[in-house]
Amino acid sequence: MTELTKDTKILIVGLGVIGGGYAKALTYSGYRHVRCITKNAADIDYAMAHGMIEFGTHEIDEKLIADSELIIFALYPTVFKEWVREHQSLFSPGTVITDVSGVKSGIVEELQSILRDDVEFISAHPMAGREKSGVEYSNAEVFRGANYIVVPTEENTENAINICKALGEALGFAKISTLTVEEHDKMIAFLSQLTHCIAVTLMNSNSEPNLEKYTGDSFRDLTRIAKINDLMWSELFMLNKDALLHEMDSFIEKFKEFRNMLEDSDSESMRAEMRKASAKRELFDKPKM
Amino acid sequence: MTELTKDTKILIVGLGVIGGGYAKALTYSGYRHVRCITKNAADIDYAMAHGMIEFGTHEIDEKLIADSELIIFALYPTVFKEWVREHQSLFSPGTVITDVSGVKSGIVEELQSILRDDVEFISAHPMAGREKSGVEYSNAEVFRGANYIVVPTEENTENAINICKALGEALGFAKISTLTVEEHDKMIAFLSQLTHCIAVTLMNSNSEPNLEKYTGDSFRDLTRIAKINDLMWSELFMLNKDALLHEMDSFIEKFKEFRNMLEDSDSESMRAEMRKASAKRELFDKPKM
Numbered sequence: 001m002t003e004l005t006k007d008t009k010i011l012i013v014g015l016g017v018i019g020g021g022y023a024k025a026l027t028y029s030g031y032r033h034v035r036c037i038t039k040n041a042a043d044i045d046y047a048m049a050h051g052m053i054e055f056g057t058h059e060i061d062e063k064l065i066a067d068s069e070l071i072i073f074a075l076y077p078t079v080f081k082e083w084v085r086e087h088q089s090l091f092s093p094g095t096v097i098t099d100v101s102g103v104k105s106g107i108v109e110e111l112q113s114i115l116r117d118d119v120e121f122i123s124a125h126p127m128a129g130r131e132k133s134g135v136e137y138s139n140a141e142v143f144r145g146a147n148y149i150v151v152p153t154e155e156n157t158e159n160a161i162n163i164c165k166a167l168g169e170a171l172g173f174a175k176i177s178t179l180t181v182e183e184h185d186k187m188i189a190f191l192s193q194l195t196h197c198i199a200v201t202l203m204n205s206n207s208e209p210n211l212e213k214y215t216g217d218s219f220r221d222l223t224r225i226a227k228i229n230d231l232m233w234s235e236l237f238m239l240n241k242d243a244l245l246h247e248m249d250s251f252i253e254k255f256k257e258f259r260n261m262l263e264d265s266d267s268e269s270m271r272a273e274m275r276k277a278s279a280k281r282e283l284f285d286k287p288k289m
Numbered sequence: 290m291t292e293l294t295k296d297t298k299i300l301i302v303g304l305g306v307i308g309g310g311y312a313k314a315l316t317y318s319g320y321r322h323v324r325c326i327t328k329n330a331a332d333i334d335y336a337m338a339h340g341m342i343e344f345g346t347h348e349i350d351e352k353l354i355a356d357s358e359l360i361i362f363a364l365y366p367t368v369f370k371e372w373v374r375e376h377q378s379l380f381s382p383g384t385v386i387t388d389v390s391g392v393k394s395g396i397v398e399e400l401q402s403i404l405r406d407d408v409e410f411i412s413a414h415p416m417a418g419r420e421k422s423g424v425e426y427s428n429a430e431v432f433r434g435a436n437y438i439v440v441p442t443e444e445n446t447e448n449a450i451n452i453c454k455a456l457g458e459a460l461g462f463a464k465i466s467t468l469t470v471e472e473h474d475k476m477i478a479f480l481s482q483l484t485h486c487i488a489v490t491l492m493n494s495n496s497e498p499n500l501e502k503y504t505g506d507s508f509r510d511l512t513r514i515a516k517i518n519d520l521m522w523s524e525l526f527m528l529n530k531d532a533l534l535h536e537m538d539s540f541i542e543k544f545k546e547f548r549n550m551l552e553d554s555d556s557e558s559m560r561a562e563m564r565k566a567s568a569k570r571e572l573f574d575k576p577k578m
Contacts, residue, residue: 127503195511203565203569211480222514230559233563237551262486265530270523276492
């Protein structure tokens, strides 16, 4: 394929909270041929009932796969790799495939190396996860105002990169950026993985009963993502272990510095850290949509 | 006074984001005599223009103070103590005073010891802060579904405790609890102060440019409170230093355990921590209002 249009035949593999959000965003904005393959027949029924897809199946439908120009894999990283290994003979020549994986090392280059030469894989990461899983929690609105990161390698063509960027725009993302695999994984270790480690630790670091009776929104905000899909996130952490360990160590070091300012009653230094944080945080507000 | 009614003469001292929220919540729900003393005349104009108060002044109005049955101090803890020390001769006998201070050690007992015998101070903590300050950001809705903590000592009467609880209800809080000064400060060190230390540290622990272009909501959530009033929070941290240091050390220890699980590629232990955190977090969802 050379261009994403409202007539492009799009196949989404894996109709969970992200795949479902993609289906809604695309179909509801006028893409006419959003099809789907997913494990549970009930999820296809749900998607059809909500007008999210043109049609779908829970089976490996050879004709459907061959009839797809753009295939989006919304699967766990390891499942994604196995799916492609097993079924890539069914792709039509010229098909572009993309993904939503939260880690790129150990996925992108490996997948490109095993993939047929007449099919191109261009990787992407939608920065809009949710703590709930399942198609019934999918929501196209979460992409509005959010960031979309395209992660090309030297193997990728301008054509596929442009199609992937056009997909991000079609989904409604506010900002579309490009990073290398290494840049992506370093960035994600800090912005996403470290935050999940902090939330889980914070949730578990006090076992007093009844804390929920006294809590304010600060604690609620810092632990929203402590409701976590343990299978997926342990997989993501392991795939990005070195970068994540580095970020965890930097955080511990910085946190100890702040702790020591408090122990030394060094209010001025604490205040300087707070002012620096306040100023930096301004940049991260989500654009109002 | 013996009972909070729609006719109680209520004085709010300090019309910032919290004092302003109190004024709105009370006046808008039918309390007829919500008056105000605050530093800036412009804030009185704002409050009058928004129908938030019966009337107010930026001066120490002796008649207004003497005419108040319930006085709510929405000031920084140290400013609150000085205000009472300086002006308590103006209170009428039988006046009940309360506060919104985020820390209670070094405030409650000290204030009760210097206060006139014919006036009673009952302390409370509304768990509904906002990262913005100023009356123009005040919003009565933030109290809906939130927690309100009354912090009595042995000096307090049942009468004042009941008035303070009735105030929490009048403001619209969903859950009203009672804690001792020590329990409160231990709890707040964990739920509120530790979370602010984490948010500030996280914000400052990576100086890569352009991170805002790649961020998702996890990082946004964990750093919302990194926009912080440095003067107020450094004061709160110092007032609760020992309890906060204890919580910071517990957090560091727990975080290192999780870090070591990752280093050891111990996915099973990481997953067990995640499942524990997910289950605990369920309790902290805000009641739907």
